[in-house]
Amino acid sequence: MFLNKLLVAVDDSEPSQYAIDVGIIIAQRDKCPILFALVLDPALTPQNYGFDSICELAEAKANQILQSAMQKARAAGVECSSKTIYHDASQGIIDLANAENVGVIVMGTHGRTGMARAVLSSIAETVLRRTKTPLCVIRRPPIGIIHGRFLVPIVADDLGKAAVNYAIELARSFESTLLFCTVTDGSNKQTATALLEEAKRIALEGGVQAEGILLEGRASDAILQQSGIQQTDAIVMASHARDGFMRFVKGSVTETVMRSSLIPVVVIR
Numbered sequence: 001m002f003l004n005k006l007l008v009a010v011d012d013s014e015p016s017q018y019a020i021d022v023g024i025i026i027a028q029r030d031k032c033p034i035l036f037a038l039v040l041d042p043a044l045t046p047q048n049y050g051f052d053s054i055c056e057l058a059e060a061k062a063n064q065i066l067q068s069a070m071q072k073a074r075a076a077g078v079e080c081s082s083k084t085i086y087h088d089a090s091q092g093i094i095d096l097a098n099a100e101n102v103g104v105i106v107m108g109t110h111g112r113t114g115m116a117r118a119v120l121s122s123i124a125e126t127v128l129r130r131t132k133t134p135l136c137v138i139r140r141p142p143i144g145i146i147h148g149r150f151l152v153p154i155v156a157d158d159l160g161k162a163a164v165n166y167a168i169e170l171a172r173s174f175e176s177t178l179l180f181c182t183v184t185d186g187s188n189k190q191t192a193t194a195l196l197e198e199a200k201r202i203a204l205e206g207g208v209q210a211e212g213i214l215l216e217g218r219a220s221d222a223i224l225q226q227s228g229i230q231q232t233d234a235i236v237m238a239s240h241a242r243d244g245f246m247r248f249v250k251g252s253v254t255e256t257v258m259r260s261s262l263i264p265v266v267v268i269r
Contacts, residue, residue, distance in 0.1 A: 002173035003103030006034045007133075009093050009123075010069050012061070015108025019138045020069050022264055023106040024076050026136070029174055032103070033079040036069045037096055038062045039089045059084065090126040097133045104134045104266070109258060125255055128239060134166065134268045136234075137258045148176045151232040153223050153253075155182065156195050159269070163238035164199045166268050168206040170236060178203055178210040179230055183219045220256035227263055234264040 008023040010016045020036075027034050040058055066082040073080040085092045097105050109124040124137050152167040154160040164180070171178050180199040184192040196212030203210035213230075215222035227235055239254035258265050 001030055001032050002169060003030050003032045005032055005100060005102045006104055006106055007093070007097050007100065007102040008034055008036050008069070008106045009108075010036050010038050010065055012065055013108060013110070015110055015139060017108070018141045019106050019108035020072060022136070022138050022142050024073050024078055025142060026104075026106070027073070027078045027080075028076055033081070034073055035096075035100055035102065036066050036073075036080060036082040037093060038066055038082075038084050039092045040084060040086050089123050090130060093123075093127055094131045094133070097131065102133060104136050105131065106136045106138065108138050110139075122259075124258065128255070128258075128267055128269075132269050134266060136264050136266045137261075138264050139259070140262050143263075147231045147233050148174075149230065149232045150176055150178050151223070151227050151230060151235045152178050152180050152199075153182065153219070153235070153237045154180055154195065154199055155238075156191070159238040159240060160195075163236065163268060164202055167236045168203050168208050170266070171203075171208045172206065176208075176233065178208055179226075179232060180210060180212045181215050181223065181226060182212075183215045183217075183222060185216070189214065219253045220260070223253070223257055224260055227261065232263065234266055235261060236266045236268075239267050239269055 006023050006027055008019055010020060023034055040062055062084045066084065070080050070082055083096065085096060087095065093105060105127065107124045107127065109122055128135050150167055150171055152163060154163055167178055180196050182192050182195055192214055200210045200212050213226065215226060223235065235257060237254055237257065239252065254267055
């Protein structure tokens with residue numbers, strides 16, 4: 001067991017159902033239990049809301065969603081439990097993950113862009129910027145084919161090293177191989193090649209087969225394109241999770257990949 005426990009955040013959306021399905025697949029392969037969590041608006045507690053019937057209706061709906069998820073998990077032979085929490089959605093998920101010492105948070109995302117994203121925001125992106133727990137984001141349903149291969153974008157910093165080490169442990173647990181990649185503009189090709197060779201060496205010492213590939217162009221586009229070409233099961237990448245002005249100025253390759261990827265994206269900080 002590598003992940004100890006999964007926390008799968010659920011609601012009544014389609015991406016949430018995809019997250020449940022992928023979470024069950026991960027739990028089956030890693031032989032770890034799942035904690036399904038649903039966050040309700042804290043205003044819906046009886047002491048904060050004048051009508052008990054409204055609270056009861058919300059709790060009944062939450063229980064229905066959680067029971068459906070647990071039935072799926074149990075049918076697949078996966079140990080599971082559930083919890084309804086009254087909290088700010090993002091912070092509630094983070095606090096529960098910390099309290100339960102989970103190995104990864106699994107969430108669905110609508111992958112909104114443009115004005116819809118600006119207005120509605122993304123709970124997954126907010127969780128990413130606040131949590132130190134690895135986050136697995138799902139946008140599409142699982143394709144039902146396991147290739148045994150993870151794409152791992154890396155850069156030459158401490159966070160890049162952390163991504164390499166995490167990916168190696170993940171690949172070893174799931175009996176998968178790794179494809180390390182990094183982006184070059186041509187002028188730093190020698191340095192980029194050395195970075196990939198070092199990652200491959202560390203993986204081999206850890207008992208995991210790995211390859212390396214140099215990418216060119218816009219980083220997020222190149223990563224997404226290679227994930228399809230190379231038939232990988234997931235993208236494993238690190239994020240500095242910048243917020244505020246620095247995020248506005250520098251953008252986030254990780255968040256762009258999260259919003260557009262057809263396969264799960266596992267993000268570590």
